[in-house]
Amino acid sequence: MKIVVLVKQVPDSGAERSLRADDNTVDRATANNVINEMDEYAIEEALRLKEAHGGEVVILTMGPDKATDSIRKALSMGPDAAVHVVDDALHGSCAIATSKVLAAALAQQNADLIIAGAESTDGRVQVLPHMLAERLGIAALTGARKLTVDGSTLTVERQTDEGYEVVTASTPAVVSVWDTINDPRYPSFKGIMAAKKKPVQTLSLADLGVAASEVGLDGATSAVLEHGKRPPRTGGNTVEDSGDGGVKLVEFLATEKFV
């Protein structure tokens, strides 16, 4: 089974993040860039499937030159190879344009299974897996908390607010995963050393047959017009208990729709 895992490099969500003053895109130059957290669960799931069923795991990343760091880190966990789509014209691409580029890259891979994190911690739009499935004409099993493979049948427990749904599809398909699905492994020191020697194929827009005008800020279907700093935290309310503290607390919770 050939599995492609989508990996995105994002600014560390645990640190201060900002948008660029000039074009309102995510400031990746000053950020501490890491693998999108949810993607580590996607990699882990792919590696477990490979260990159980054999096959190959390939990382696919679209991002600037320095995304190489995250690709090497992803490879140190155990995948076999990586494809890096890198092109200056991609800067500022929206989700729709990104899906066009990734779908073109995936079309070259003939994967049985494509696994993605359910969302990235920078964009958080959660639509890319669906868009890719649509463009590739295959099923999308999204928001998985459990994935099992039996021959060419995929079964997913799809996490919802109330519980979960069981959905099935045949390969090839796109599956997106939440952080409830597994416990990602740490790379080993030997894995880190081996990752340096694994093949990383670099593709440009021209290699994928996608025109520069269809992507980037100019080709974007949505735009961020302006941004500002998050307002400072306000003081909060203090409830003085003069016999009616409990009532006041419940009233507050009711106005916030907690009760």
Next chain:
Amino acid sequence: MARVERFLPSEEAADLLELVGDLADNELAPQVAGFEERAEFPREVLRTLGRAGLLGLPYPVEYGGGGQPYEVYLQVLEELARRWLAVAEAVSVHTLSAFPTYAFGTDEQKKRHLPDMLGGELLGAYCLSEPQGGSDAASLTTKATRDGDTYTITGTKAWITHARVADFYNVFCRTGGPGPKGISCVLVDAGTPGLEPQVAERTMGLRSSPVAQVVLDGVRVPAERLVGPEGGGFTIAMSALDSGRLGIAACAVGLAQAALDHASEYAKGRTQFGKPIIEHQGLGFLLADMATQVSAARALTLAAARLRDAGRPFGIEAAKAKLFATDTAMRVTTDAVQVLGGYGYVSEYPVERFMREAKVLQIVEGTNQIQRMVIARSLSRE
């Protein structure tokens, strides 16, 4: 946590230290307080470190090791000790427990045992001290008698780290007459009939690391488990101790760094008389002295490690590093308690634990009096 500026010899060493930092922050730091409180050995944590390849770093890749110089291995230990001393000490003891086989074993013994010892799933122990003597190791009384192809070992070993949890034990025992030349090293598997680890000691600190006596009552071991020549055990023990002292020195640097981290963080946030206490010169200078001593201990330890890596004599420098780094850890952890004042004396903050843990480092792997003796003797020989 403050970043320690490190001068590393390779890019792979930098990658390794980054991996260790991730593991230490995510797996060690959140768990240390609970395990120390419960005096519970963190076997799973060590498995995680083993799978990451951290239980055989300074041994060649061909035997399953990490192929790293001591200079790098010790900085890994330091970062582990900065979050959890007992785990760093476990790594140090385990790493040492593979040393007799690696340095003195036959090719066959190395091929047979090292891949398992370094593979990350097993833990080793090192049995030299006895109830009546630790510093005077040459007078040990545990006896091994050879009968055909079998040694039968009887005696009691004391202060054995990993007793009860180890998978194999290096047992130093008397195969010949009195004195250092009558001692041999024998590798004994856990579970061998007659090998009986006792109840763990109730210790002042380092409580998640089990230390106990190991009673050997007629333990029968195949003669092929003799490591090095018969009568060569004392040489092995002393040689291993030189490397072990570097490990303890690195643990001490990590512990002292942890105390410095916590004390300076606290002193920046705690306000008295209208300003953070770090801006009061009395405490600012105390912290400056702590920071300087930690850097000096690290530099001395790594200088000794680099001599070892270059194949030069390093035993005396290792003794100096062990002495200085562990005395520094004692002083810096004590000062950290002082910086936190009353809060330093209660167990909500880790610095009182650091102070309790530092003490044992002045005792193990040769007391600091033994280190001074070793250093003084080297001066009298010059």
